[in-house]
Amino acid sequence: MANLDPTGWGAAQRDARLAALLDAARDGSPLYRRRMGKAQRLQELEPVTKGELMRGFDDWATDRCITLQGASAFLADTDKVADGWLGRYLLWTSSGTSGTPAIFVQDAASLAAYDAIDSLRLRGGAPGTSMWGLGRSFAYVGAVGGHFAGLASVQRLRRLAVPPLAPRLQVFSVGMPLADLAAGLQTMSPQVLVTYPSCAVALASLQAAGELQLGLDEIWLGGEQLSATQRQTVVAAFGCQVRNNYGASECYSMACECAQGRLHLNSDWVILETLDSRGNPVAPGEDAHTVALTNLANRTQPLLRYRLTDRVRYCSVACACGSRFPAIEVEGRADDTLSLPAAQDRRVQLLPLALETVLEEEGGLTQFQLVQRSDHALELRLGQGTANPAAAFARAAAALHAFLQRHGVHKVQIVHGHQHPRSDARSGKLRRIIGWTDNRAPPAKPAAARPRATRGT
Numbered sequence: 001m002a003n004l005d006p007t008g009w010g011a012a013q014r015d016a017r018l019a020a021l022l023d024a025a026r027d028g029s030p031l032y033r034r035r036m037g038k039a040q041r042l043q044e045l046e047p048v049t050k051g052e053l054m055r056g057f058d059d060w061a062t063d064r065c066i067t068l069q070g071a072s073a074f075l076a077d078t079d080k081v082a083d084g085w086l087g088r089y090l091l092w093t094s095s096g097t098s099g100t101p102a103i104f105v106q107d108a109a110s111l112a113a114y115d116a117i118d119s120l121r122l123r124g125g126a127p128g129t130s131m132w133g134l135g136r137s138f139a140y141v142g143a144v145g146g147h148f149a150g151l152a153s154v155q156r157l158r159r160l161a162v163p164p165l166a167p168r169l170q171v172f173s174v175g176m177p178l179a180d181l182a183a184g185l186q187t188m189s190p191q192v193l194v195t196y197p198s199c200a201v202a203l204a205s206l207q208a209a210g211e212l213q214l215g216l217d218e219i220w221l222g223g224e225q226l227s228a229t230q231r232q233t234v235v236a237a238f239g240c241q242v243r244n245n246y247g248a249s250e251c252y253s254m255a256c257e258c259a260q261g262r263l264h265l266n267s268d269w270v271i272l273e274t275l276d277s278r279g280n281p282v283a284p285g286e287d288a289h290t291v292a293l294t295n296l297a298n299r300t301q302p303l304l305r306y307r308l309t310d311r312v313r314y315c316s317v318a319c320a321c322g323s324r325f326p327a328i329e330v331e332g333r334a335d336d337t338l339s340l341p342a343a344q345d346r347r348v349q350l351l352p353l354a355l356e357t358v359l360e361e362e363g364g365l366t367q368f369q370l371v372q373r374s375d376h377a378l379e380l381r382l383g384q385g386t387a388n389p390a391a392a393f394a395r396a397a398a399a400l401h402a403f404l405q406r407h408g409v410h411k412v413q414i415v416h417g418h419q420h421p422r423s424d425a426r427s428g429k430l431r432r433i434i435g436w437t438d439n440r441a442p443p444a445k446p447a448a449a450r451p452r453a454t455r456g457t
């Protein structure tokens with residue numbers, strides 16, 4: 001069974017790390033001590049949700065100095081991204097995609113593990129090479145303005161890397177108008193672009209049209225699911241290698257892509273259990289009812305059998321690359337890039353991650369769904385538990401209007417949806433940004449190719 005293969009590659013390291021993690025959680029985390037009771041094995045624990053951990057935050061970590069009040073006060077200052085907290089921790093927050101934003105505390109050991117995995121496995125295991133090395137220049141295009149995992153990690157590397165990375169690594173906001181982003185990238189002319197699939201696809205359309213002329217060596221993608229079509233679009237436009245990986249705020253480096261384009265689980269540092277509705281492991285190739293993550297790298301804020309919202313399947317056929325790490329397939333969320341009319345008969349592309357960041361960070365929402373109803377109307381649905389919905393809608397709509405204005409979109413009405421966010425009838429997935437196609441309504445006039453994206457963190 002792929003979930004906890006007793007003889008598989010990395011099993012010895014995995015088992016030793018798991019034993020140490022269970023001991024650390026039992027000894028130092030009141031929350032996990034209660035949950036574990038007399039349980040000796042990981043499989044005896046009930047999977048835990050993000051909400052449960054956040055409600056018990058002060059009892060969760062194994063360092064009793066870690067409190068919700070202290071962490072929240074630190075996180076309120078967005079100038080402190082990647083600063084050390086309590087002199088020894090890196091903090092980042094997850095998005096509120098499953099309704100509850102969470103705070104994750106990274107200790108030195110977990111960061112060292114993520115660094116090592118990224119350097120070795122994203123580089124294909126080539127010895128003696130650092131992924132950030134070789135004197136290359138890097139453009140990171142991601143969510144900014146908060147303590148997000150991607151931004152915090154990049155800013156930390158800018159400070160720590162030897163030789164200094166800061167002059168060679170520039171950060172761009174994914175919320176910039178695409179034309180401004182393209183101009184900034186063109187001026188910088190990076191050799192490596194690090195971003196989300198939806199952003200790479202939007203930039204690829206400019207590159208294919210000759211409006212962008214980047215000479216990239218590599219594109220590193222993460223944070224969203226990468227479809228085969230998206231990969232083809234990006235490779236065709238930029239003509240360079242694409243490296244995909246799978247991580248989350250809960251565990252920054254879960255799986256790395258091989259030369260065959262398959263994701264291989266870092267099973268010596270991560271346990272991903274695919275379970276049926278009774279908590280038993282499902283066979284490779286089968287869909288799971290619950291995906292439970294155990295992060296073996298972090299003993300300060302333990303994550304044992306944590307319920308992930310992504311869908312994960314173990315592949316039933318061995319990967320042709322020969323890697324002994326198990327190949328997995330991941331379905332993240334399926335959010336769309338919106339295409340809206342702007343001045344002078346232009347259309348602008350609005351990336352799902354940019355829209356979600358605005359609605360969360362400036363709009364103050366955690367549970368929402370934005371549905372494109374026409375070229376001139378967006379419906380914003382609020383979660384069932386939203387306090388004072390009228391005021392919450394007004395604040396979020398104002399933030400969204402301001403964002404649209406910055407992108408040159410001036411004639412779009414935002415209406416308060418009567419429904420709450422709804423899952424897709426076919427896939428069961430809850431998408432937060434829904435564009436035309438899945439509204440079953442044709443655009444008023446043919447739109448430019450509408451990139452489609454899903455997002456993983």
Ligand SMILES: [Zn+2]
Nearest residue numbers: 258262319321
């Ligand atoms: Zn492979």
